[in-house]
Amino acid sequence: MAVRIGNIDLGEFPLLLAPMEDVSDPPFRFVCKQNGVDLMYTEFISSEGLIRDAAKSRQKLDIFEYERPIGIQIFGSDIDTMREATQIASQAGPDLIDINYGCPVKNVACRGAGASLLQDIDKMTAMTKAVVEATHLPVTVKTRLGWDDNTKNIYEVAERLQDVGIQALSIHGRTRSQMYKGQADWRLIREVRRNPRIRIPIFGNGDVDSVEKAAAWRMEYEVDGIMIGRASIGYPWIFREIKHFFQTGEYLPGPTIAERVSVCRTHFEKSIQWKGEKTGVFEMRRHYANYFKGIPHFKEYRTRLVSLTDVAEIHAVLDEIGEQFAMEEVA
Numbered sequence: 001m002a003v004r005i006g007n008i009d010l011g012e013f014p015l016l017l018a019p020m021e022d023v024s025d026p027p028f029r030f031v032c033k034q035n036g037v038d039l040m041y042t043e044f045i046s047s048e049g050l051i052r053d054a055a056k057s058r059q060k061l062d063i064f065e066y067e068r069p070i071g072i073q074i075f076g077s078d079i080d081t082m083r084e085a086t087q088i089a090s091q092a093g094p095d096l097i098d099i100n101y102g103c104p105v106k107n108v109a110c111r112g113a114g115a116s117l118l119q120d121i122d123k124m125t126a127m128t129k130a131v132v133e134a135t136h137l138p139v140t141v142k143t144r145l146g147w148d149d150n151t152k153n154i155y156e157v158a159e160r161l162q163d164v165g166i167q168a169l170s171i172h173g174r175t176r177s178q179m180y181k182g183q184a185d186w187r188l189i190r191e192v193r194r195n196p197r198i199r200i201p202i203f204g205n206g207d208v209d210s211v212e213k214a215a216a217w218r219m220e221y222e223v224d225g226i227m228i229g230r231a232s233i234g235y236p237w238i239f240r241e242i243k244h245f246f247q248t249g250e251y252l253p254g255p256t257i258a259e260r261v262s263v264c265r266t267h268f269e270k271s272i273q274w275k276g277e278k279t280g281v282f283e284m285r286r287h288y289a290n291y292f293k294g295i296p297h298f299k300e301y302r303t304r305l306v307s308l309t310d311v312a313e314i315h316a317v318l319d320e321i322g323e324q325f326a327m328e329e330v331a
């Protein structure tokens, strides 16, 4: 059965690209979309930044028609600020607004925001209600199991947020205290899903990094869809591989070197188009190693890729990688 968020039809068992700061920007989203992802989100955007009209926050509102359906994710600690930020974000024309109640970091931006709200469910509920009332768009939430081992309150959180009108919930199977350590535990996600009061889609998130795991956890934890973050960095093919398996029961072979080069190049070109040459070149540096993970002797190429500043020279190195390794692939 198709999964719906408001009027948005996500098809059967959708795959979602997790919001990731400094990663899930338009260039990265482009290559994920090419690989069949069903729903994407922007990086999280500070509500304070938005109402102050900070350039960095504004730029993150950029979305493109081909990205639909797409959600803009916002976070904040103050309810009035969140209300105002919701209105600004809605004007950017996304398909939905997502609230971040999962950020575990204690820096200035996240103080009192993100996962902190898991310590104050009354405030979290009031904030969510304010956001729902401030926009004509569906509102979704992304959060964690709870604050720490003693307060895994996601069951209650899910009910209360549904009651104030959220239309889907993505749950990262860790607590705030766990940060990114240990393993994600999806058992409570299943409990939320099994709660007879819950009518909204529940998406499972945390540690899905293979077709096998996606297939096993879909069955075991009964979620309505899966959200994938880290495993897609440098490997957007994970979406098409999982989708293919679900559609046919067969495993798709991994990308060839030529495909890796081609998608990495597309990502690079989109980065330059969207960010300008200097920032595009610079920010692409964090992605090269991921695109070519597992390829022996890649280090020397990586060293060159991350030190070059000239666009044509970077393209030439990508050409070289294609030629060099394609020969080895055949041999």
Ligand SMILES: Cc1cc2nc3c(=O)[nH]c(=O)nc-3n(C[C@H](O)[C@H](O)[C@H](O)COP(=O)(O)O)c2cc1C
Residues within 6 Å of the ligand: 018, 019, 020, 021, 022, 023, 043, 044, 073, 100, 102, 103, 142, 172, 205, 206, 207, 208, 227, 228, 229, 230, 231
């Ligand atoms: C680099 C990075 C940036 C992230 N930024 C965000 C963010 O902006 N908003 C958010 O809700 N979660 C953020 N997360 C958390 C991810 O969305 C996701 O919940 C987490 O990585 C677990 O999923 P995974 O195991 O599939 O990566 C970030 C994670 C990483 C690794």
